[in-house]
Amino acid sequence: MSKNPMAASLSMLNRFSGSPLVQKLGIYKSAQKVAHVAVREGFRAGAMVARQWNQAQKLIRPERLATAKNPTDLFDLNVTEEQQMIRDTAQRFAREVLRPAAYAADAACAVPEGFEAQLAELGLASFAVPEALGGAANEASVVTGALVAEDLAHGDVGLALAALAPIGVANALVRWGSADQQAKYLPAFAEGTPPRAAIAIAEPRPLFDPNELRTRATMDGDGFLLKGEKSLVPLAESADLLLIAASLVGKGPRIFIVERGTPGVKVSADPALGARAAGLGRIVLEDVRLPSHAILGEGVDVCDFTELVDLSRIGLCALAVGAAQGVLDYTIQYCNDRKAFGEPISNRQAVAFMIANIGIELESMRLLTQRAASRAEQGLPFHREAYLARVLCMEKGMEIGTNGVQLLGGHGFIKEHPVERWYRDLMALSVMEGGLLL
Amino acid sequence: MNLEIPKKLKPLVDQAHVVATEIFRPISRKYDCAEHEYPFELDMLASVMDGMNEGDAGGGAGAGKLRQEKKSGEKSGVRNGTNMATVLGLTELCWGDVGLALTIPRQGLGNAAIAAVANEEQLKRFKGCWASMAISEPGAGSDSAAIRTTAIKDGDHYVLNGEKIFITAGGRSDVVVVWATLDPSAGRAAIKSFAVQKGTPGMQLVRLDHKLGIRASDTATITFTDCRVPKENLLGNPEIDVKAGFGGVMQTFDNTRPVVAAMALGVGRASLERTKELLKERGILGGYERTLFGSTSAEAELYRMEADLEAARLLTIKAAWMADNGIPNSKEASMAKAKAGRAANHITLRCLQLCASVGATETELLEKWARDSKMLDIFEGTQQIQLLIIARRLLGKSSAELR
Numbered sequence: 001m002s003k004n005p006m007a008a009s010l011s012m013l014n015r016f017s018g019s020p021l022v023q024k025l026g027i028y029k030s031a032q033k034v035a036h037v038a039v040r041e042g043f044r045a046g047a048m049v050a051r052q053w054n055q056a057q058k059l060i061r062p063e064r065l066a067t068a069k070n071p072t073d074l075f076d077l078n079v080t081e082e083q084q085m086i087r088d089t090a091q092r093f094a095r096e097v098l099r100p101a102a103y104a105a106d107a108a109c110a111v112p113e114g115f116e117a118q119l120a121e122l123g124l125a126s127f128a129v130p131e132a133l134g135g136a137a138n139e140a141s142v143v144t145g146a147l148v149a150e151d152l153a154h155g156d157v158g159l160a161l162a163a164l165a166p167i168g169v170a171n172a173l174v175r176w177g178s179a180d181q182q183a184k185y186l187p188a189f190a191e192g193t194p195p196r197a198a199i200a201i202a203e204p205r206p207l208f209d210p211n212e213l214r215t216r217a218t219m220d221g222d223g224f225l226l227k228g229e230k231s232l233v234p235l236a237e238s239a240d241l242l243l244i245a246a247s248l249v250g251k252g253p254r255i256f257i258v259e260r261g262t263p264g265v266k267v268s269a270d271p272a273l274g275a276r277a278a279g280l281g282r283i284v285l286e287d288v289r290l291p292s293h294a295i296l297g298e299g300v301d302v303c304d305f306t307e308l309v310d311l312s313r314i315g316l317c318a319l320a321v322g323a324a325q326g327v328l329d330y331t332i333q334y335c336n337d338r339k340a341f342g343e344p345i346s347n348r349q350a351v352a353f354m355i356a357n358i359g360i361e362l363e364s365m366r367l368l369t370q371r372a373a374s375r376a377e378q379g380l381p382f383h384r385e386a387y388l389a390r391v392l393c394m395e396k397g398m399e400i401g402t403n404g405v406q407l408l409g410g411h412g413f414i415k416e417h418p419v420e421r422w423y424r425d426l427m428a429l430s431v432m433e434g435g436l437l438l
Numbered sequence: 439m440n441l442e443i444p445k446k447l448k449p450l451v452d453q454a455h456v457v458a459t460e461i462f463r464p465i466s467r468k469y470d471c472a473e474h475e476y477p478f479e480l481d482m483l484a485s486v487m488d489g490m491n492e493g494d495a496g497g498g499a500g501a502g503k504l505r506q507e508k509k510s511g512e513k514s515g516v517r518n519g520t521n522m523a524t525v526l527g528l529t530e531l532c533w534g535d536v537g538l539a540l541t542i543p544r545q546g547l548g549n550a551a552i553a554a555v556a557n558e559e560q561l562k563r564f565k566g567c568w569a570s571m572a573i574s575e576p577g578a579g580s581d582s583a584a585i586r587t588t589a590i591k592d593g594d595h596y597v598l599n600g601e602k603i604f605i606t607a608g609g610r611s612d613v614v615v616v617w618a619t620l621d622p623s624a625g626r627a628a629i630k631s632f633a634v635q636k637g638t639p640g641m642q643l644v645r646l647d648h649k650l651g652i653r654a655s656d657t658a659t660i661t662f663t664d665c666r667v668p669k670e671n672l673l674g675n676p677e678i679d680v681k682a683g684f685g686g687v688m689q690t691f692d693n694t695r696p697v698v699a700a701m702a703l704g705v706g707r708a709s710l711e712r713t714k715e716l717l718k719e720r721g722i723l724g725g726y727e728r729t730l731f732g733s734t735s736a737e738a739e740l741y742r743m744e745a746d747l748e749a750a751r752l753l754t755i756k757a758a759w760m761a762d763n764g765i766p767n768s769k770e771a772s773m774a775k776a777k778a779g780r781a782a783n784h785i786t787l788r789c790l791q792l793c794a795s796v797g798a799t800e801t802e803l804l805e806k807w808a809r810d811s812k813m814l815d816i817f818e819g820t821q822q823i824q825l826l827i828i829a830r831r832l833l834g835k836s837s838a839e840l841r
Contacts, residue, residue: 070440352829364749371441387726392745
């Protein structure tokens, strides 16, 4: 920990607000406001540690974020000033960095060069890490996470997933990690270049259900032996750290922390139709031996698997909302510009009603997602809400994706326009499990 | 951000639910069968509701209370007010019976119209009346600008001539709010609403319709033949203001669309809840455990319907929340109405099918709800009209461009 919290805080903020990217994006004003808030709240920057998973500090007990209290008990769709600032930044980043890079990243199945450095300058990861571990977070912010996921996905789903997958791992460690796990892994996420990391739940078989994992963990001496296969894992090939869901024999589903280079872990690219920029891959676990402390959480704090799946689904829903908003914005403009039979095609009800329906269902998806997120944030039960959000986003995401392409006709089918990418992205999101976590 | 219903509105929701359970449900089938018989049981309820609103410093709830809150200059915090209370209360009542809810004395759509556009003097004068709403004509429904009923100024009166159909509670109300044009050649700007007292010479109740559903609520046809209405009964601005155009009269709908959406939510929820109970006996538990495709087909159907209903509910509450906070909500009100109307109709029909013959026969209310719900996707603007409004807003188009 820094001896002088204020000085460290200012130095960290200086890095953010003084970065060329922040200047280029014209978000200096937001940066100043963030600086103001952060200093006012007195957030502290932690000591910098190298990425080698060395435990640089000792925690007596795990750092958990407080659940957010709704100060007025009123139904309120307004975001806080701080959330708005973060959104402004995320939206500009999506518009000016993600959207222009989307086409090439989709083709390359990888993030563009320098992407992580740009991302690091935004410092989003530090908002996941508690103050005591060098980050800027002081209370759970599932809603903020959902808003940022939506905004980034509006730029590009694949890149948003690549950006948020590591934050999801940090969120899981904050929520369930033991003191030692937190001290070992979390400070790195608040650093200049956060580690590449992702949560692996999905397995490659039809009718996959996270409650019926075939990846199995057995007790092996004082550790575990992992066997199985995972699919649709973001950043798979380059991940420094993976959280892998496996069924612990006799106990039920658990999450295991697997570091890069652990013997028996085989990783290969496994491109899907969508979210390709996230570098989706498959992971084969062949008798992977893990130490006893590799299981996420300990004692009563052992990871709540249902909650993990639900928080991940809310995140995937938020990404789908962002993509669907992209479809709506794009088709409005296209159908207003495109003329047929002497007038804009949007003058026809057959076209206009499709757009109206995209608008209705998009807002439906958003409200279900936000309700689930806000319940999670307030510590209320949210399994039902996350489940229903998932159902709706799956059904309507597919519908919006296909109608987006339809509205552009033949032009929707070619890669000159992004609607075919959203079509693919929305389908990939609808079958994904894990990947990120709010 | 918080999407939960505030605790302070819980007593109101609970009260409404008790009314729905104890008053509406027991007589639901009775007035579905005895169409056009007056449900006298509601007189007591109406008095109780009047009393509750009188005593409520918080603004109360109900048709006569709906108003767009004026946006105050300073930021005084978020409000959960009358619009939200009305939407929540009505959802519960319509969970009991939508036909009966539509015929609660002094809670007519005309009351909502008066609340939305009347001046202070008129508000006072029509206080305590039961007002219905007369817009549709044999030749004009959704196309309300095409109405042909005329109101010609003659001294201190307007003389009304024309025929109005589909007037909910038209047989039972004391006052009918009639849309008529001051000048048929002047287009929509000339359309004004008039509060016409029952018994005014020249006003005649022609018939009550026999309907598919909401049979507890009467639907009237009324003709106006040289019907002289005092000029003070014109609601809103008497001038033909081409700029303001339809704004005045249409404003009523921004307030009442979420209300009709709320009705749909009530019926849809009633059907879904009862179906879940009945399916439980068949071992369909629906605990949100398996994925959609790992569930049985009946469970998956329930999940999809529940997600749609929840979406409709949140859209409706959002629209009401916007009205409470002085945020223009025309698009959102239409989204709520469109989603809730179609979701409720789909849900009631599918629930009937899921329950097979139990759903189709009169031993259960499922078949009744399946008939009632159809109306909710039609009145106060059909599904298609809502889509038009939403599309125009999203696309930035006028009604001349997107017709």
